[in-house]
Amino acid sequence: MKRQWDATELVEHFTLIPEEVALLENKSEENRLGFAVLLKFFQMEAKFPRTRQEVPKLVVAYIASLLGLSPRLYKQYEWEGRTFERHRAEIREFFGFREFTVLDGEELKAWLCEKVLTYERQQSHLESASYKRLRELKLEPPTPERLERLIRSAVTTTEKKFCTNILGQLSLFSLRKMDALLDTKDGFDDDESHFRQSVFNFLKSDPGRTSLQSIFKEISKLQCIRDLQLPLNLFDLVPPKIVNHYRRRASAETPRELRRHPVSIRYTLVAAFCWQRSQEITDSLVELLVQIIHGINARAERRVDKELLEEFKRVDNKPRLLFEIANASLEHPEELVKDVVFPVVSETMLKAVVKEYKSSSSQYTQRVYTVMRSSYLNHYRRMVPQLLETLEFCSNNDVHRPVISALSLLKRYRDSNQRYYALGEELIIDGVLKNDWKELIVEVDKDGQERINRVNYEICVLTALREKLRSKEIWVVGAKRYCNPESDLPQDFEIHRQDYYQALGQPIEAEAFI
Structure with a gap:
């Protein structure tokens, strides 16, 4: 692929x-032009063009103008033979380069395995890194x-070593479970769509x-993966990019295709897929939980707003009252309220309106909460025991631990049919409940004693949990998006800081980065 140059770059880079x-x-005209083209091309690309046509015509014309020669002479330059090889040798010597040897190939392959393939498997990146490395070593690149072939050999060597290492960490129990995932006997496999779906698919x-069905479905997936008992630190x-590389390969293949791989590659592909899929499903469960909690509240507010609007429309004289107050105020904007508004609407009536609004405002929260409670109790409450059993919530800040403690309380009562929490039970209020929600969780039992309603308290805890999850004040074990904020960087970042910067193509020095 020819490189495109504009006029500014030609002046900057191709001046002799x-x-x-x-x-x-002491060179003929056509040799002078051909030599100059090879020289400047090598200076820019650290390699020679493979064909005459690889050099853009614009570059040839510009160099010819610098030499006072016709660009047509370039076609007369011999592209093979002793003269051509001598010119290449002179240019290599001028820039301090040497030809690529078999030993250089082995060293390049070893460097790729150690420094590049540890963090990257994309072919284009590997090629770019190889050319950059050869330029640093002042080696003329091979064809x-x-x-x-060298890159492919390095990839094969690295993959074999990596997959053998992963296989060595897997127990015989995990291997058998993974075989069961890929087992399609009496199941769905490839194009035989009339069979039932395999576990892997x-x-x-x-x-x-x-x-609610989505949550139960995702929980069952996560349990399938956890049943594999993969090592926690596998x-x-x-680097996540490498795990993602193997996961994508596994996702693109059918169980039959995966079974055809060598043992170490097969189990590494399945393990990488299940490892990342576990993180994705955990994130999906948290996201579904957040959306459901938000949806319960949003739907309740919409329903109550609709009811209040209809009630407002049924009240007589309020629109007329508002019109008269607004009209009087606009006609006498600089006069006192008592001289303008009170003649239209009495002070007593205005106080009654204010009192009614304040009363309805406090009742608004209660009405919304009542609708939320009904929706949660009759449908969504079934998800709480499964989620508390499946997800492990944590926090690195003591300020947010009240929500964690409240979740532990919910978990202890997961199998209880009690309407209220037991007397003497320590309930977490501060840091969990909103100020105007405290009175909503308290009920009076038949003996006239104040008790904490479990359903009401659960709604408050889940609402607080949603807010903390969205800000990552609370995180979830095994998640990716909702993971521990302290784990956002690779665990070995400080040890291999330079390698990670190199993989990102960024300078490690702050001044150079800026």
């Missing part, structure tokens, strides 16, 4: 310095075909629309 002009002495499926020290 005296040392370069000296190299052109693209040979470089591709079930794990690939999306959660679907936000609903991929902790592996």
